[in-house]
Amino acid sequence: MPDWRRVKDRIFTVATVLLALLAVAPLFHILATVAIRGGSAILRGGVSFFTDPPAYPGSEELGGVGPALLGTLWLGLATSLIGVPLALLTAVYMVEYRESKLARATRVFTSSLLEVPTVLIGMLVFLVVVVPMGRYSLAAGSIALAIVMLPYTVSYVERALDGVPRTYREAGYSIGMTRAQVVFQVVMGIASRGVAAGVLVGVAKVLSETAPLLFTIGSARGSYPTGPQSLLEPGDALPLLIFQFAQTPYSNWQDLAWGSALLLTLIILVIFTLLRLLFREVKL
Amino acid sequence: MEPVEVKVSDLNVWIGGSHILKGVSMKAPPGAVTAVMGPSGSGKSTLIRVINRLIDLIPGARVEGKVLLGSLDALRADPYEVRRRTGMVFQEPNPFPHMTIYDNVAIGPRIHGLARGEELDRLVEWALRMAHLWDEVKDRLGDYPHQLSGGQKQRLSLARALALKPRVLLLDEPTANIDPVSTVKIERSIMEYAKTAMATVIIVTHTPQQAARISDHILFIYQGRVVEYGPTREVVLHPRHELTRKFLGGEV
Numbered sequence: 001m002p003d004w005r006r007v008k009d010r011i012f013t014v015a016t017v018l019l020a021l022l023a024v025a026p027l028f029h030i031l032a033t034v035a036i037r038g039g040s041a042i043l044r045g046g047v048s049f050f051t052d053p054p055a056y057p058g059s060e061e062l063g064g065v066g067p068a069l070l071g072t073l074w075l076g077l078a079t080s081l082i083g084v085p086l087a088l089l090t091a092v093y094m095v096e097y098r099e100s101k102l103a104r105a106t107r108v109f110t111s112s113l114l115e116v117p118t119v120l121i122g123m124l125v126f127l128v129v130v131v132p133m134g135r136y137s138l139a140a141g142s143i144a145l146a147i148v149m150l151p152y153t154v155s156y157v158e159r160a161l162d163g164v165p166r167t168y169r170e171a172g173y174s175i176g177m178t179r180a181q182v183v184f185q186v187v188m189g190i191a192s193r194g195v196a197a198g199v200l201v202g203v204a205k206v207l208s209e210t211a212p213l214l215f216t217i218g219s220a221r222g223s224y225p226t227g228p229q230s231l232l233e234p235g236d237a238l239p240l241l242i243f244q245f246a247q248t249p250y251s252n253w254q255d256l257a258w259g260s261a262l263l264l265t266l267i268i269l270v271i272f273t274l275l276r277l278l279f280r281e282v283k284l
Numbered sequence: 285m286e287p288v289e290v291k292v293s294d295l296n297v298w299i300g301g302s303h304i305l306k307g308v309s310m311k312a313p314p315g316a317v318t319a320v321m322g323p324s325g326s327g328k329s330t331l332i333r334v335i336n337r338l339i340d341l342i343p344g345a346r347v348e349g350k351v352l353l354g355s356l357d358a359l360r361a362d363p364y365e366v367r368r369r370t371g372m373v374f375q376e377p378n379p380f381p382h383m384t385i386y387d388n389v390a391i392g393p394r395i396h397g398l399a400r401g402e403e404l405d406r407l408v409e410w411a412l413r414m415a416h417l418w419d420e421v422k423d424r425l426g427d428y429p430h431q432l433s434g435g436q437k438q439r440l441s442l443a444r445a446l447a448l449k450p451r452v453l454l455l456d457e458p459t460a461n462i463d464p465v466s467t468v469k470i471e472r473s474i475m476e477y478a479k480t481a482m483a484t485v486i487i488v489t490h491t492p493q494q495a496a497r498i499s500d501h502i503l504f505i506y507q508g509r510v511v512e513y514g515p516t517r518e519v520v521l522h523p524r525h526e527l528t529r530k531f532l533g534g535e536v
Contacts, residue, residue, distance in 0.1 A: 190381055
């Protein structure tokens, strides 16, 4: 006579394990495909994969994604310069002036911003920046990406700052610190890991965004390597290149898209590894 | 530096509609320890938070009356100036967790530009000695507070306050959650600092025993009103008020 309770327990355990595997299977499939197909494209291209512009469509040569890689790095930097200070100050305001109407409104707006399709943000920047300037530019792309970054970084940083116990603020004030000193030397210091996580999550998010770039940066691959020489010129970015090249019938461009996908994945992996290594949890 | 007498007159405090302190008047002389004693919820912590204007941080607090620190009108002065002259130790040990032991003590003098280099080293050592913590941490000043025991953390918080050599030192039940050894050390520090620096020390406590051990004067507050104020010996041995007698006997 089998022990039915044991059997049922076994069935349940096996079922949960299988379902868990099912849930992560797509992730592994994506990672494996990207690693294999992207890896072979990068190996074929060698160093020139990172430095050269793409070869002509349909040609036997592969070329590289130099302009897109450069553009992505520029976009990451410029977006951080615009978005990070804005997000930090917004989060500080929301935590420090929690009760004020403006802070409550800001909270509602930033969380709504999270729900706005990023393509709309691209269109907004197209109307407000690109049309008046008369050209696509990396600067316009950075502005669009900074808007995308804002709600992610703000909500992370806000939660981190909020988690700092009140007693440390009181301690700061009690030795005569100003509000700014309490915020930047005490609260931010204690919450440094959460703040850094918010910033890096925001950067990682925008590095892989495609939609805000569609109407803003102009996917310029031709002017390389002489350009873009400033942020006011059009440029390219890895996710945009993936989006556009993957849809073409040319196998050399499809390979470039695979290689870019792996490259982008690796960049984001590096960012999260840095987060783990550089910022340790402050023990209370 | 000039000794400073703390003088509170007719102080009323409301927080979010409830009347916390009802016409409190008191004095705390320099060179002595004044204990503010009373059951929980009697308004003791609020009283010392008015003296250093930490009350400003509490949303919905309203204060009326007069608080003098020597000649400084604390309720009208710049709160940062008031807090710089007063030090405070809280019920929970709260050294800054992201700063080393050294930096925790040095931060006050640093932000006010009072000392640098070797002079700062000497000041840090002095404050840690004053807090009876130096011998335990002198070889590990670069460690972080989470490596200390609760009692050591509290002495570090005390050293942080002392490093600014405050004329007025406020303590809000500093030994409520602290081991007996650290409690004794903290009590000694407080008494020594009051005497040697001619500082005005005000300590909030809910245990009459502690008040009797370390204070020169006792202020007994009950439900936001001053019930009794006088030299410690008199209040403890010959309480004039029935409530005080009950509190000392552990009945309130």
